[in-house]
Amino acid sequence: MSDKNQLSLFEYSQPEQKELIPTSSQIPIPAETYDNLTELKQHCQQCYRCELGNTRQNAVIFRGNPQALIMIVGEAPGQNEDETGLPFVGRAGQLLDKILASVQLDPEQDVYICNVNNCRPPGNRTPTPGEIAACKPYLLEQIRLVNPKIILLTGATAVKGVIGDKRGITKIRGTWMEWEGRLCMPIFHPSYLLRNPSREKGSPKWLMWQDIQAVRAKFDGIRNQ
């Protein structure tokens, strides 16, 4: 075999790579940039569109079922989430799983859980409007790929970040809203329930119980259509 032929054995064609996502949050990420969640996840690990990329250990994208009818959107990862790369795995996440289980919703099968921001804000502060805007294309792409029929928005930041409604969460929780052809319901963030443990009628926990039952009923209605 000639040297040339031997060398050709070492040639291989580079798999086609998508352009890296622009690091500036001023440059948009168009819809349909990603074919699947794996690509999106890989890009987020290399993303510095906002300052949160500089301090994260892991970009945190989702847990649960990418084909679920219900998407649950939180605010941003905390310490446990940053360390594990999974959303809602600390105390608030454990409570969320219990809330779902109380109406026989399986956190692994029936829901897809993600956040408005994929990287942890230092000291668990609320993400800034600029950080939320920088990360929003990733959330919109997840919504497109997962295609949930129901979106639960946990807490005011998730409500503002997704549908732009700035009203207080206590005013709008439990209300069905239509957004982009999907049913959305603002609900309390589980960490708020941890700080308000009363189960008295009218308490946040009691209200959450009403809301999650309404979600279960809507889920059954959609599933049986």
Ligand code: SF4
């Ligand atoms: S929070 Fe979102 S936009 Fe900001 S660096 Fe992380 S993945 Fe990128």
